[in-house]
Amino acid sequence: MIQCEDHEECILTAIEMADRICSQKQLKFTDLRKEILRMIWEGHGPQKAYDLLNKLQQTNPSAKPATVYRALDFLIGNGFIHKVASLNAFVGCSHPLKHQECYFLICDDCKNISECCDANITAAIQTTTIENQFVAKNTTLEIFGHCNECLNRSE
Amino acid sequence: MIQCEDHEECILTAIEMADRICSQKQLKFTDLRKEILRMIWEGHGPQKAYDLLNKLQQTNPSAKPATVYRALDFLIGNGFIHKVASLNAFVGCSHPLKHQECYFLICDDCKNISECCDANITAAIQTTTIENQFVAKNTTLEIFGHCNECLNRSE
DNA sequence: TCTGGGATGTTATATTGTAACGTTGTTGGC
DNA sequence: GCCAACAACGTTACAATATAACATCCCAGA
Numbered sequence: 001m002i003q004c005e006d007h008e009e010c011i012l013t014a015i016e017m018a019d020r021i022c023s024q025k026q027l028k029f030t031d032l033r034k035e036i037l038r039m040i041w042e043g044h045g046p047q048k049a050y051d052l053l054n055k056l057q058q059t060n061p062s063a064k065p066a067t068v069y070r071a072l073d074f075l076i077g078n079g080f081i082h083k084v085a086s087l088n089a090f091v092g093c094s095h096p097l098k099h100q101e102c103y104f105l106i107c108d109d110c111k112n113i114s115e116c117c118d119a120n121i122t123a124a125i126q127t128t129t130i131e132n133q134f135v136a137k138n139t140t141l142e143i144f145g146h147c148n149e150c151l152n153r154s155e
Numbered sequence: 156m157i158q159c160e161d162h163e164e165c166i167l168t169a170i171e172m173a174d175r176i177c178s179q180k181q182l183k184f185t186d187l188r189k190e191i192l193r194m195i196w197e198g199h200g201p202q203k204a205y206d207l208l209n210k211l212q213q214t215n216p217s218a219k220p221a222t223v224y225r226a227l228d229f230l231i232g233n234g235f236i237h238k239v240a241s242l243n244a245f246v247g248c249s250h251p252l253k254h255q256e257c258y259f260l261i262c263d264d265c266k267n268i269s270e271c272c273d274a275n276i277t278a279a280i281q282t283t284t285i286e287n288q289f290v291a292k293n294t295t296l297e298i299f300g301h302c303n304e305c306l307n308r309s310e
Numbered sequence: 311t312c313t314g315g316g317a318t319g320t321t322a323t324a325t326t327g328t329a330a331c332g333t334t335g336t337t338g339g340c
Numbered sequence: 341g342c343c344a345a346c347a348a349c350g351t352t353a354c355a356a357t358a359t360a361a362c363a364t365c366c367c368a369g370a
Contacts, residue, residue, distance in 0.1 A: 028336090030348070049326070064351065069327065074348095085240040086295050088326065088357095105289045116283060124279035125298065128271060133303035134260045140241050140297040143280065148288035185317070205356065219320065224358065229317095243326095243357065 011041040014092055018080045021096060027078060035059075036071040037092070040081055045111040046089030084113065086142045091115075101125075103141040109150035166196040169247055173235045176251060182233060190214075191226040192247070195236055200266045201244030239268065241297045246270075256280075256294060262302035264309075269302075 018037055022029035039055055040047045049068050056063045072090055075081040079096035083089075084104060091113055093102060101122045106113045121141070129136045173192055177184035194210055195202045204223050211218045227245055230236040234251035238244075239259060246268055248257060256277045261268045276296065284291045 028348075032349075062350070065327070066329090066351080067349075070349075085297070103283075105284065105287055105291075107289075108292065114287065116287060118279070118283045120279040121276070121283055124273070124275040125296075128258070128273045128276055129260065129298060129300070132260055132269065132271060134262075134298070134300055135306060136260075136298045136300040137263065138299040140295065140299075141280075142240070142295040143284060143289070143291045144293040144295075145284070145289055145291040151290060183317075187318075203356085204358080217319070220358070221320080221360090222318075225318075 007044075011038060014041050014080075014094065017096065018078075021078070021080075025078070027074075032060075032067070033071045033074055036068065037075055037080055040075075040090055041092045046084045046087050046091045046106075046113055048087075048089050052090075082115075084142060085140050086144070101139060104143065105147070106142060106144050107147035107150055108144055109146055109154075112147060112149075114147075162199070166193060169196050169235075169249065172251065173233075176233070176235075180233070182229075187222070188226045188229055191223065192230055192235055195230075195245055196247045201239045201242050201246045201261075201268055203242075203244050207245075237270075239297060240295050241299070258296040259298065260302070261297060261299050262305055263299055264301055264305035267302060267304075 015034060015038060018034075019029055021027075035056065036052060039052050043051075049065070049072065052072075053063060053065060053068045056068060060067075072081070072083075076083055076090075080093055081090050082093050082102060082104075084091055084106070087106070091104075094115055095102075095117070098117065101117060103116050103118060103121060104113050105116055125136065125139060170189060170193060173189075174184055176182075190211065191207060194207050198206075204220070204227065207227075208218060208220060208223045211223060215222075227236070227238075231238055231245075235248055236245050237248050237257060237259075239246055239261070242261070246259075249270055250257075250272070253272065256272060258271050258273060258276060259268050260271055280291065280294060
C-alpha cells in the first residue's frame with residue numbers, strides 16, 4: 001500500500017479524487033464502483049478479486065464475480081486502480097491523472113506495495129523501445145523484494 | 156519469440172544449452188522437462204500451460220495439469236523459461252546463465268515477444284530501489300505495444 | 311539388496327476470469 | 341411527458357489457470 005500518515009484520510013482523498021475526475025469526464029461513479037474502490041484502498045496491500053467479492057457479499061449478498069470484475073474493469077480503464085499481474089491482485093492508484101508509467105515495489109515479507117513513478121526508469125524504457133523500433137503502449141513493472149522495514153525487523 | 160534466422164537451429168541450441176547447464180549443476184533434465192522446453196521454444200510466442208498440456212497429451216495421453224506445471228516450475232526455477240505474468244504464459248529464455256533482469260517487448264498485434272536485457276533499464280531500476288531503500292530480488296517488466304513489422308504492415 | 315529422495319502419476323479441488331443474455335435505470339430527443 | 345437507446349447491473353453458466361495431497365515409480369548410493 002501507499003505510505004500514508006492517516007489512512008482514513010488517504011482513502012477519502014482517493015475517493016474524492018475519483019469522484020471529481022468522474023464528474024469532469026462524465027463517467028458514472030456508481031455506488032458499486034465507489035464501494036469496490038473503497039474496499040481496495042481499505043486493504044493494506046493488493047486486493048484479490050474474490051476477496052473483494054466476499055466482502056461485497058456481506059452487504060450485497062447477490063453479488064457475483066461479474067459484479068466485481070466489471071467494477072474493476074471500470075476502475076482500471078479510468079486509471080483509479082492498477083492490476084498487479086504477478087499477483088492477480090488490484091491496488092489503488094494514487095495519481096490517476098498521471099497513471100501511466102507507474103511502477104511497483106512489492107515486499108515479499110509484508111506484502112506492502114508502493115507505487116513509484118520514476119522518470120529515469122521511464123526514460124530508460126523509452127530509449128530501449130526506440131532502439132528496438134517498438135512503440136510501447138502499456139508497461140508492467142513489478143519489483144519484488146524486501147522493504148526497509150522488514151529488513152530492519154529481521155536483523 | 157526471440158528473433159532468429161533458423162528457428163529449428165535456435166530450438167536445438169536452447170535445448171543443448173539447457174542440457175549442458177543441467178549436467179553441470181547435476182539437475183535432472185528428464186524427457187518430460189525436455190519435451191516441455193522444446194514445445195515452448197517451438198511455439199512462436201508465449202505458450203499457455205493448457206495448450207502445452209493438450210500438445211503433450213497427444214504423445215502422453217495420461218498427462219495432467221500437474222505434469223505440466225511441475226515441469227514449468229523446474230524450467231522457471233533454473234532459468235530456462237520465463238513466466239509472462241500479464242499473459243499467464245511461458246516463453247523460452249535465450250540466456251539462462253544471465254537470466255535475471257530480462258525484459259519483454261510484446262506486440263499486441265502479432266503476439267511476438269522479444270527478450271531485451273538492457274543495462275540502462277537495470278541501472279535505472281537499481282537507482283530507484285536504492286532511493287526507496289528496497290532490496291530487489293525479482294523484477295517483472297513487460298512492455299506491450301506494437302513491433303516494427305506490424306507498424307509497417309498496417310501503414 | 312535396501313532405502314531415501316526426487317520425479318511422476320492420479321484424483322480432486324481451488325482460484326481466477328468471462329460469455330451470454332435478461333432486467334433495470336437514466337438520459338436525451340421528440 | 342413519452343419513449344428509444346444505451347449503459348449499468350443481475351444472473352446463470354462455464355472457461356481458464358493453478359495447486360494440494362497422496363500414491364507410485366525409479367534410480368543412486370550405502
